[in-house]
Amino acid sequence: MQTLTRSIDDIVDYALDRQSSNNGDSLNAIPDVPDIVDWGQDRFYITETKRPIVLEPVQKTVLQYFFERREDGQFKYKTGLYSTIKKSGKTTIAAMVQQWACETWGDYGQCYHMGNKLEQAKERAFMITTRSIELSPFKKDWRIQPTRLTHLPTHSFIKPLPVNAAGEAGGNQRLTTWTEFHGYIYEADERMYDELQPVPTQPLSFRFVESYAGYDGESNLLKTIWERAIKEGKRIHDEYPIYVHEPSGLIAYIDTGTEARRMYWQTPEYYQLAEAGERPINFKRLHLNEWVSSENQFVQIGVWDSLENTGEKAIKMPFNYPVVIAVDAAVSNDSTAASAVTFIDDTTIELETQIFDPPKGGKIDYEETLKPALESMFARYRVVAVGYDEYQMHDFMTQLAKAYTGIE
Known part of the structure; x- marks a missing residue:
């Protein structure tokens, strides 16, 4: 029926x-x-x-x-x-x-x-x-x-x-x-x-x-x-x-x-929470209705530059200090990078960053670029953890972890 x-x-x-x-x-x-x-x-x-x-x-x-x-x-x-x-x-x-x-x-x-x-x-x-x-x-x-x-x-x-x-x-x-x-x-x-x-x-x-x-x-x-x-x-x-x-x-x-912000429910407290909890790019588009670039920086360049360990305030790197590596990977149309940082005296220090661009019209070969860079960092620093996007790099990092069992 x-x-x-x-x-x-x-x-x-x-x-x-x-x-x-x-x-x-x-x-x-x-x-x-x-x-x-x-x-x-x-x-x-x-x-x-x-x-x-x-x-x-x-x-x-x-x-x-x-x-x-x-x-x-x-x-x-x-x-x-x-x-x-x-x-x-x-x-x-x-x-x-x-x-x-x-x-x-x-x-x-x-x-x-x-x-x-x-x-x-x-x-x-x-x-x-x-x-x-x-x-x-x-x-x-x-x-x-x-x-x-x-x-x-x-x-x-x-x-x-x-x-x-x-x-x-x-x-x-x-x-x-x-x-x-x-x-x-x-x-x-x-x-x-x-x-x-x-x-x-x-x-x-x-x-x-x-x-x-x-x-x-x-x-x-x-x-x-x-x-x-x-x-x-x-x-x-x-x-x-x-x-x-x-x-x-x-x-x-x-x-x-x-x-x-013309509605009675759009209170200052609401926007304080939103601004504190959302990325700047999202806050600008959603809560200010302003256009943003699709390629906005995850870390603002001024913040990144402030991590450089140079000048009169340079901090000496203690031997065998724990280091974390962050990896941002792409296959084509964008760069792949690995950045090693440490934390000394309440200050985050960028030790080095290596960037790899894909060939024009081609794709990055991780085995020829990223893998040697990471292995070099593993040899020179006491790396305790590597952060990466599991969606893009799960297989690559799983294989690499088999050779470096002490790294999370």
């Missing part, structure tokens, strides 16, 4: 998809859509309180600007970038937009939540929307399935969609939502983004993108949208950093730095 039920559901879904893709002009009249803020605070439920969401002033303002209507009733903008710091409710806002669009933008609407993989697409905003519906007294208006939410009164649906299945979209989408957009870094991602742009024949169609800042040299798609808004567009709000680029129909909320 369960198999039969699933088959019937699949047939119904297929019929709805076909109807949605082939609806006539009579279904394309611009609907009378309620204000998103009023609708959300009445019908979008959140798990934290099990009550409708209470939007903060900045969220209300941004959403009302994003979905401003023209005189003919259509949206003034076609793409919205919502970018701010962590714990600002970006994904929850995307989920609310999904449910609002599905319930109020007219009959037979197609709404897609994008992800690099299906599991990722099913998580994040799609999952938050599902929970909102389950908590809502209007749950009876919905048919909930693992990969589809169908609003029965309008026959519109929300569906998670991975990059490699972009062809499954009917090509008549009302809304697409994109979360963690900094991770869309491949050519296939760019093709999908171009393919699923707002549809001009739809009375209401929009592309909603939310993300932190990305990585220079990697998050190129996000960078293009970001710079189009800030460098080529104009700021339209005095208090909040909202930008528009009218030629492309883009509106963007890009909030950076400490000024982006």
Whole structure:
């Protein structure tokens, strides 16, 4: 019986998809859509309180600007970038937009939540929307399935969609939502983004993108949208950093730095803990919404230079002092290094560092480079431990340890 039920559901879904893709002009009249803020605070439920969401002033303002209507009733903008710091409710806002669009933008609407993989697409905003519906007294208006939410009164649906299945979209989408957009870094991602742009024949169609800042040299798609808004567009709000680029129909909320901490729960204590416990590169991107290099240094160069044992304050190395070696390995496109350090009089001392670069277009041979360097250090120092990345060097170090049993 369960198999039969699933088959019937699949047939119904297929019929709805076909109807949605082939609806006539009579279904394309611009609907009378309620204000998103009023609708959300009445019908979008959140798990934290099990009550409708209470939007903060900045969220209300941004959403009302994003979905401003023209005189003919259509949206003034076609793409919205919502970018701010962590714990600002970006994904929850995307989920609310999904449910609002599905319930109020007219009959037979197609709404897609994008992800690099299906599991990722099913998580994040799609999952938050599902929970909102389950908590809502209007749950009876919905048919909930693992990969589809169908609003029965309008026959519109929300569906998670991975990059490699972009062809499954009917090509008549009302809304697409994109979360963690900094991770869309491949050519296939760019093709999908171009393919699923707002549809001009739809009375209401929009592309909603939310993300932190990305990585220079990697998050190129996000960078293009970001710079189009800030460098080529104009700021339209005095208090909040909202930008528009009218030629492309883009509106963007890009909030950076400490000024982006606009939620009452974003306390100084929270950021003190975050800064103390996270790498600087992560803190800058997540909690300041600022771009970072994908090749940031693990150890800042000033800290590393301070370890040099030279000058008037040079410390004499006692004979037979314990030494630790740290190894950072790569096969191609990056350097491999081994660094020997010791600890004397509350001071960390760099004894030596050997660096090996891969040949152009080739790979490093550990047997010819790293192994002789380590064996030389083992012979000259009393090495007590070697630190390394087990993922990259487990086999190599396991073999080496058989010959040097006294080293951890």
